[in-house]
Amino acid sequence: MLSYTLLAGLLFGLYFSLVAVGLNLVFGVMRLINLAHGDFLMLGAFLAYGLYAAAGLNPLYAIPAAIVAFMLAGVALYYAVVPRLQASRDPQMLSFILLFGVSQIIEALAVIAFGNNQRAIPATVFGSRPVLLLGQSFPVAWVVSAAVSAVALVVVYVYLYHSRLGYATRAVMASRDEAASTGINVHRVSAIALGTGLALAAVAGVFSAFMLGSIEPDMGIGITTTSFAVIVIGSLGNPLGTVLGGLVYGVGLMVMETFYPSWADLLPYVLLILILLVRPSGLLGQRVRLA
């Protein structure tokens, strides 16, 4: 029982890392909390559902479409909003209010477009035979979701640590002014980071039907809260810290759902408050936050 719980927790942990990594990337680069993060994930979920419902397409085919569409949306959102925000006297507070507004608009438009009904994609779309991992049997949809999450996290790592654009992104994370005075176009780097953040959220959304339950327009705010808990647990502002945060959260969630199911919904809030009180720099702390 315990080994099943822990393995399931690791699978979900990888998935929650993907759910939250985009939020952390955006926070690291722009120092703003994207309160609409969960709503972009919801749109990714509806994209996968739409392709499945209209053409019977496997959700994996929604991934490239989600990456292209949400990358472009992120770049457009950046140039439409962020430079104006940053020129204001209190960009943090203004961005908080503005992105909350964006979240509400996306949710309202999603209700108009898709209705209030809950939607689902059958988990058998990936096959009906369970997958054996270390002697334990898991739904194939969980394993596929975790595998895609792991690949996406590796891509984020390669982007940040083994590409010129990644060096520039980490430079902007360290100091926008220092980056600009090194000759880096901080707006271009930030726009790409926001696009990447939204694309990662949308890719996570593709698997939300299997990992988070049903797809519905008002799922965004809860996902944003969960994502925030995950990145605070790991290390706020350090995308790689998100992986630790996601794994801790995933295992914690599975333990709660197995042994104390009625308390499981409280987990993100309890963890968030505990970490902020006990270790506000996250489990990995300031040293790794810089990395």
Next chain:
Amino acid sequence: MSSSADRNEPILLRASGLAAGYGPLQVLWDVDLEVASRECVILLGPNGAGKTTLLKSLLGLVPLWGGQIEFGGSRVERLRTDRRVQAGIAYMSEIGVFPNLSVDENLRLGGYFLPRHETRLRAQRLYAKFPDLVQHRRALAASLSGGQRKMLSLAKAFMSGPRLLVMDEPSAGLSPRYVKEVVATLDGLHAEGLSMLIAEQNLGFLDLADRVCVLDSGRMRFSGDRSTLERDDVLRRSYFGLEEPSRAKPD
């Protein structure tokens, strides 16, 4: 110390009537400043005089409220910071490096807007010029000593191939030994013909100066050569506590 400036050298940077500030607070008031090609200008002034704000406004890091900036004959005050760097102005802030990146990554970022092969070539040349950095190339910049970090900061600024090096308190956080090392390095670069604008409080940097400017309370109080500054009783006593030249202690 070398002095490569010539009175007939063309003006490389000309800022006139600069006004700038933060929020409702005005910090710079009608500031004029010129730096000629191959000239080293030391910008002196007490804490809070507006030296950093002036340098940042030249780079576009602080928005101008008024005034003009010409660099190499072209107006640049409307250009983004990265465009000004690409035009040939390199800026070395007090921190000067990205502590979360390795030495090599810092250096390569200095030439971020250059083609890859050019970045590689320049990095090789700079490793030859600053050999102390070679053995630390994979180390985080945060792990370097203050002096090594300053050298990395200089090398990073040089990656862009600047015509003007703007530096904010290069002596900050350095022991006297490292200050001498930095001054010697800058002297060598100046001798090669690099124009420099250095904001400092450490009077050791006056040895580099072709010209000295004094900023106080956001206004330019003096611009001239070092000997004129040293003969001015008010400036000498008010801002620097310098002794009269005849009674100055030898090094």
